[in-house]
Amino acid sequence: MNPLIALAVLMGTAFTMPLFEKAGLKPARLIFLAALTLLLVISGGILVNLLNGAPDLEVATAGFKAPFSINFRIGLAEAAVWSAAALVLLIGGSYMIHREEDGMYDRMLYLVLALGVTGLILTRDLFNLFVFLEISSIAVYGLIGRGGERSLQAGFKYMIAGGISSILFLIGTVFLYRLTGTLNIDGMAAAAGSGSLAGTVGASAVFILAISMLIELKPFPANGWALDAYQEAPSGIGALLSSAQASAVFIAFTKISPLFGDRLAAVLGGIGMLTFFFANLMGMRQKDEKRMFGYSSTGQIGLVIFAWFAVRGTGMPETAAWFIVGGLLLTHLFAKAGLFWLSGLADKSKGEGGNGFLHKVLPSALAGIFVMSLLALPPFPSFFAKMELVKLLVTGGSWWILTALFLGSLFEAAYLFTWLVKKTKAECTDGGADTVNGDSLVVGKRAGPDILTDSPAAEVSSLLKSSTSLWVVIPALALGGLSAAWAYMAGVFNVIAMAPFAAALLMLLLAFLPGRVRGFLAVLVSAAAAWWIWPRTEGIDQIFAMLFLGGGSLNLFAGLYRKDRRPGFWAFSLMTVLSLGALVLARTPLEIFMAWEVMSVGAVLIALQGKRAAGPARTGMLFALGGGYLLMTVLMSIGTTTVLSPAVAAILVVIAFLSKSGALGLHVWVPGSYAEADNDATSLLSSVISKAGIWAMMIFSIRILPGIYGLDGPELWLQAFNSGPFSFLSGILGWIGVLTALVATIVAVFQEDIKYTLAWSSISQLGYIILAFSLFDHFGWTAAIYLSINHFLFKAMLFLAITGVIYRVKTRLMYKMGGLIAPMPITFITVLIAIIALAGVPPLSGFGGKWLVYSALIQGGRPVQAALAMFSSGIAFLYLYRLIHSIFLGQRKDDSLGIKEAPFWLILPQIVLIALIMLISAFPTVILKPIIAAVGELMPAVIGFEGSTLMSAIGYWNGSWVMYVTMGVFMIPLVLLLIGTGRKTRKVKQFNIVFAAERPYRPETTHYAHNFFAPYRKALGSLMNPLGRKFWEGSAGGVTAVSSAFRRLYTGNGQTYALHIVLFTMAAALFAGVFA
């Protein structure tokens, strides 16, 4: 269909709107929407045609061909952005009608805006471009001012900026016309190619034109007016301004970019990156959400501009270039529009007496999709685009730009994620977690999760009632479709890579089902995945796949103990567990990174489901993303051997994985996230997901890191780590591991909150694994894998048992418990076995881990590390005893008198785990033989079994005999007791103790539990200095201070903004060498 029809219809409808208005509001609105629908139909039709392989659509006007007339050209990029803009315009129109007052003039202006946007995208004539620019600008000026007095101010400032920009545009245009003799952009480009734009005048004209368009794209620092506009415009208008209008201007900008010389292009690209960096830096301190989205919008457009010039410089094919630029642009277009709408809808519902609605399932899912896509997380197009962009930068060795890109992204993540959390969680108004003040930690009545408060039926009906809420689904659907397309183009549109997303989506779509139904489904899917993956893997892959998927299934099963719906928990848990499977199966760098990213973000999202997890989860998110960027840098340098030195690559990778595992210094997100996550979720996080970092370190050591430098091979890689370029890692990792183990153990000793105790314990256990891993020999890696499995077993037992305890006693503070052995004997047995295993006391399997690690360290010539590790494992007794005593032994409190054993759903996995741990304790060969064999395939074996005795060069251990002897010596006194002295005793009452002939007053005063290791604190408390936290908090404080300082740039005075524009232009001219 001829796109001119669209223009005609839009203009016609706009100007005849008063007529329709006479016929009544409804017909007027209907016509309004019909015009916008037509726009979508036409643009969509053209897009479909082009996708089907039709050639670019050329449209001439006035009966002449270009350059004798204005012509339109629609390629795939134009068609795609046009259709997207049309879609957004249609939804926005509906939004305006339903949610904001729509006067006749608003509808007219809106249609004019649509007209301007369409023209900007389609036209190839420079002056025509000016006209459409002005048309859309005037419409925008008018629409911004609809929001009341303050929006008038913003509109006026916008007009001043737009006015300056349009004057520059005109001047540039006419000079170019004078020099080239044509207004046709392609003609100009051809003329520029033949040299008619050389010289100062030509360069100045191009520069002026470029800068005028750039100003419309809101570059830093000449964008104060735009931020005011975003802040004050009604949400619906902000949505369009940020998405459709900005994208259209950008497309126009790309059209004139062939005129730019290399230097100008570099300056413009640089401005784009600066904008991205500074906009996001300043966004961090933003409280007003629309202004915050404004910062994000200018930042995103800055990134798109940067990307455009970055790909332009490489001369890559058109499709590859648009893969990057289009991915970023379209993601921004849909996501930002969606966010503005959601925020507006939430405001409305707040105004109507509600408390916002973003905490409900569908809106929160939508908000999550929009934010995640803006953060360039998989599977959204921006993810693939950013990967490719990073690849460009890595290949070009542009480290500073890469740093700015990553920092800007982190800043953006910080504030967008904070917003998301704040809006989607109903209860997070009470500030950060206070672990010392006991009362605030009482879990309280189990009211179900935050993001779901209505019954399923009410939820669905309220959705149906507010049809505009459903409209906001459309951008999310569009993002979904684009994701699939981009994944397909990137070559990862396969079952394995997509399964996590599909699972999460399915779980969210089924959110109306009862929680346990979906829980069962999740367990089934996860177990099926484990079943499926078993024959498809071998060696350490298989071991870890079973740990991930088998362990994940077990943990998911435990999650069934809660009856409520938990939409987030089931979706993200299943997603994360499946992504662990995908990680094991991933082969290409992209697949690996994608699975890794999903897994690490998924873990944060799981943690986020806890009531008070907002703060820690945000830190976790930043560490996950930051680690991801480092990893991406290394993965993207595959195939470009010269750009990263092996040491740098290794350090980046190690930092990425250590921040996942929570090694000392990078651990700050772990304790809070683990402690504040839902109790059963913590088990999943600690026992299963935390091992991903270990597995990934192994895989990167064997395959990927050496692969970059051509060192991958059965012997080569090991050599690279033992004496080659990576050999420095071994010692560093060893010390990191042992210090993590030591310090985290000591910190764990002093915690009153049981979940913090276990969280720190997890950190320290991961320290042991890192320590064992750092040996890079058969012994050490066997130990690392064995420890991983053991840690899974006993930490899952502990966390699940504790889940039951907290579920029953409604507190996390240990000193408030006591004497629970009586009501919860099975849970007690679980904890008992788990702490014996964790402490490494024979005969249980934990000792095997200790034996392996210490023997490996001594044999590897690291006695000091071995000594420190043993020392810290001794300290582990302190918190372990404290844990079991304070909870289960001692005096029972009055308020726990009526409680029962933990629910069946929690007990069953515990029993399975007990059985497993007893099995591998009595018969270590069952598990150690496969591990030794699997590791033996990678490197020369130095330990092995003789019979059932595990032999190393310096020692030996026969787990089965230890078990027999222990059982024997245990049975003798037990039998004596049973047949002898113990027979005729009776159990005395609680307070019947030898208490100086007195009766204790209260259990609280008799239960010795609070500050259990006071002397220890006195002696070693100074080691508790939270250096890591201070460092990160200091860094964050510095960044926010800088952010505040820069924000003062924006005074709110329209004249200052105009001055910014002038100064900005002059500075840019200086850099672009216009005056030269």
Add this chain to the structure above:
Amino acid sequence: MTILGQIGAAAFSVFIFINYGFLLAGSMARIRARVQGRIGQPVYQPYIDILKNNARRTAVHHGVMFFLGPVFRLAGGLGTFLFIPAILNSPLFANFSFSGDILLVMYFIFFGQLGMALGAGQSGHPYSPIGVSRGLAQMSAFEMPFILSVLALAIKHNSLSITAIVQAQQGGIANWSMITNPLAVIAAIIAFLGMSMHNPFSVVIAPQEIPIGPPTEYHSGLLGMLQTNRSIFNAAKLVLYVNLFFGGASATEGVLYALSASVLHAVPVWLGVTLGVVTMVIKTFLLYFITVFVGVSFPRFRTDQSIRFFLFVPTLIGLAGLFLARL
């Protein structure tokens, strides 16, 4: 040797060393009394205590774990002893040392302590966890020099096997760890003072302020079990120390063996084993005497003081010993 034979041998070995432990405790108590100017109890007093305690009726308990505490404790003591080869080259006293090396013994020590602490915890008496808290805190601290000295030996002899370490020390006092690595031995001896819980590290069982620390609520048969453990566990620790640092005792070597070999043409096996046991008894007695000597000479540390003490000078000595071993 058949399994049954092994069990029989182990039972015999346990029997010998339990009795030795009783006598040692009795004699040391008497020595201590003499130092303090008292006459003191007879040497056989521990037997009387055990018999008396076991004869008494156990009337009350505080729960299952309370019952299992002493069981754990005794099992821990027996197990620790059984994983140590008591006399070198003597199958009768080799115990079950083939189950694991020194690491196993070091960690199995915790088995009894943990179980005991749990049992005491269930009694509900606040003094029990206070004692446990002190004990654990102190234990984690004195572990440090002990670990360092054990690692020094392991490196010196390139083995974690106790048998191998003892074997390497045969052939004269010059081969003993005491001579080859005196620093490690000094660190280990200081750690041993902490392990024995005599002064200045006796605050754990705090005879004055807290009745008897963790076992406060235990009585009659249960207390008897704890006392039995004390003797076997003491013997186990002493045997371990002598094995590691003072040349151990061999059924086929040593000064006594050489003496009798010079008298007899061929030393019969039973005599060799006996001489080994006698050697072990003499060495352990002297070793234990050190703790008694220190115990009666010094006042007591608070828990935090002893933690800081162990983690400073003894740890530095242990580190020095470690470096000495690596030279």
Add this chain to the structure above:
Amino acid sequence: MIIQIIVSVGALLVLIGLWGLLTRRNLIKMIIGFSIMDTGTHLIIVGLGYREGATAPILDSSITPGTHFVDPIPSALVLTAIVIGLAVTALMLAYAVRLYSSRGSALIEDFKENAL
């Protein structure tokens, strides 16, 4: 020569207008500055289209083959630009009026409360 003069005058007007826009605190004066800029721009456009000694680009009997006439396109452009400039100026004035009536002040620095 005349082209240079016209264009220079136009450029000067743009700068004067810009100076007014940047220094006058009154909204109306700022708008006047903007208008001056606009006018200067129009002058530049027309100036650049001018051919010395050429006639108007109107096809009538006075045109013979070989006659020079001025470039018609800038003239067409300037018409459009004037119209657009008019629209923008009108809108600005409307805003200024609305702002003044809301606040009783026409000073630009009184309208900066939505910063930060």
